Amino acid sequence: MSSLKEVGGYKLGNIIIEGKTKKVYDLPEVPGHCLLLNKDRITAGDGVKAHDMEGKAAISNQTNAKVFEILKATGIKTAFVKIASPTAFISKKCEMVPIEWVTRRLATGSFLKRNPGVPEGFRFTPPKQETFFKDDANHDPQWSEEQIIAAKFKINGLLIEQDEVDYMRKVTILVFEILEKAWALRDCALIDMKIEFGVDSDGNILLADVIDSDSWRLWPSGDKRLMVDKQVYRNLANVTAADLDTVKRNFAWVKDQLDHLKPNIHHKVVVFMGSPADQEHCQKIAKAGRELGLDVDLRITSAHKATEETLHIMQQYEDTHGALVFIAVAGRSNGLGPVLSGNTSYPVINCPPPSDKLVQDIWSSLSVPSGLGCATVIYPDSAALMAAQIIGLQDYLVWARLRVKQLDMATALRAADKKLRNLSV
Secondary structure, three states: OOOOOEEOOEEOOOEEEEOOOEEEEEOOOOOOEEEEEEOOEEEEOOOOEEEEOOOHHHHHHHHHHHHHHHHHHHOOOEOEEEEEEOOEEEEEOOEEOOEEEEEEEEOOOHHHHHOOOOOOOOEEEEEEEEEEEOOHHHOOOEEOHHHHHHHOOEEOOEEOOHHHHHHHHHHHHHHHHHHHHHHHOOOEEEEEEEEEEEEOOOOOEEEEOOOOOOOEEEEEOOOHHHOOOOHHHHOOOOOOHHHHHHHHHHHHHHHHHHHHOOOOOOEEEEEEEOOHHHHHHHHHHHHHHHHOOOOEEEEEOOOOOOHHHHHHHHHHHHOOOOEEEEEEEOOOOOOHHHHHHOOOOOOEEEOOOOOOOHHHHHHHHHOOOOOOOOEEOOOHHHHHHHHHHHHOOOOHHHHHHHHHHHHHHHHHHHHHHHHHHOOOO
């Protein structure tokens, strides 16, 4: 039993595992969960190089929490639950997949040693993804996907096969791209990063472990000389107290910058309906949009019966929002979409409500006067998706929710196909 009895009001059970920079405790009173306690310790070279660093545990804990909150906001499935104390957080209990998943945007570090002839700074488009088997004694050798599949890992009852490897690879790249877009808001280039996955008791693959300044290379203004990650520590031949203070200040700076990674565009999707009778249709658009992270307003106005008021409402939104999409819900003789489109430079989407004359209503929305650029879709979720694609050009969280939705749909199809393949005939 651990000598430490309680952290953050949580009674601790046995130590599940202890690593170089953290301890993982069972939580007997919170079934299916564990507590990860960070250490004031920094290491490199599989632990060969190691130093105490007072305050690092708290910095790492806050950094990790802020990163996972960003990822959870996009819909990425994670094990992270919440902070428990200044140096600890609560996680869903997982059995870990013994693979480090590394994504690279630029060639640097160990990649150059393993791939002589590739110049430093070579840009990978799409990002380069690599996998390494967790084995400190052999310095975490690089593995191919074929080696992972051939190993036949069974993690919490889940056999890691091609489908599971494909899913983890896609999530790995997506996580990198989300955080790359986030850091770009602070003019910081995310060069590469590593993550790990676990499998919970229900067989779900979750992004797990820790993501902090030990996990990535981060170069402000894309300048390697300004690096603020653990590479600064790795590069030190002789480590002094002043050196450790510099590393700690870098880590604290990264932690503080994470507070500023929210999208800086104030967006709005405005659904105009020509009649109160169309509210049910418009509520479906709003619901689908909000699930994608859109800020949606519903308004009732008529381009035919209240043209001046319609344009006044539109202009109010134009004056207060940086990213804006209008959705026009009108049926026969649709003038709402074309009137909006003819008087704004923002995108307009027609989405006529269901009726017994839907064919005519669609034609009315499609047949707009020359010089106008309304798009037309039929289904409410299609209107929401199209609006999200437009807003996502400027808001990385909306963009990420779209990507996660696409990944989830593809994963569900793969799972259904696998279930069908495994049926006994």
